[in-house]
Amino acid sequence: MVTAITEGIKVSVETTYQAEFSSPHQQHFVFTYKVKIENNSSHTIQLLRRRWEIFDAGDQPKFVEGEGVVGQQPILEPGNFHEYVSGCNLRSGLGKMKGAYIMEKLFDGKLIEVQIPEFQLIADIFDN
Known part of the structure; x- marks a missing residue:
């Protein structure tokens, strides 16, 4: 698990290689985070909003932006948290992701950019 803290907002990410949904011989590797x-x-x-940079050893870097996360724009009061699971497909079994969330402080409308820590996407293809 990796973690980053920006202005008191803590973002932690844990990844899992999804071997049962992957086809290494077809250059298709599935990860969830x-x-x-x-x-x-x-x-x-x-x-x-969210912004991702996706690096795949077998492909060109990808940049993804959009509203919210998995269809939601959660509001978090002090002391609260939000969790979600999403996924990423790579052409190789080796990559990484990093990014940022754009968040609004609701009391004054100030926007802050909260860092998403860089995390590794590594297929465990040698345990079969």
């Missing part, structure tokens, strides 16, 4: 966002600040915040 579980993200936990904890609001340890003194302000209520809302996650508005």
Whole structure:
């Protein structure tokens, strides 16, 4: 698990290689990642947008942006957290991701960029 903290917002990510959904001989590797966002600040915040950089050893880097996470724009009061699971497909069994969330402090409308820590995507293809 990797973690980053920005202005009291803690983002932790844990990854899993999904061997049962992958086809290494067809250059198709599936990974899931579980993200936990904890609001340890003194302000209520809302996650508005996300931005990802996806690096795949077998392909060109990809950049993904969009609203919210998995269809939601969660509001987190101080001390609360939000968790979600998402996924990524790579052409190789080796890659990494990093990114940022754009969040709004609801008391004053200030936008903050919360870092998503870089995490590795490594297929465990030698345990079969």
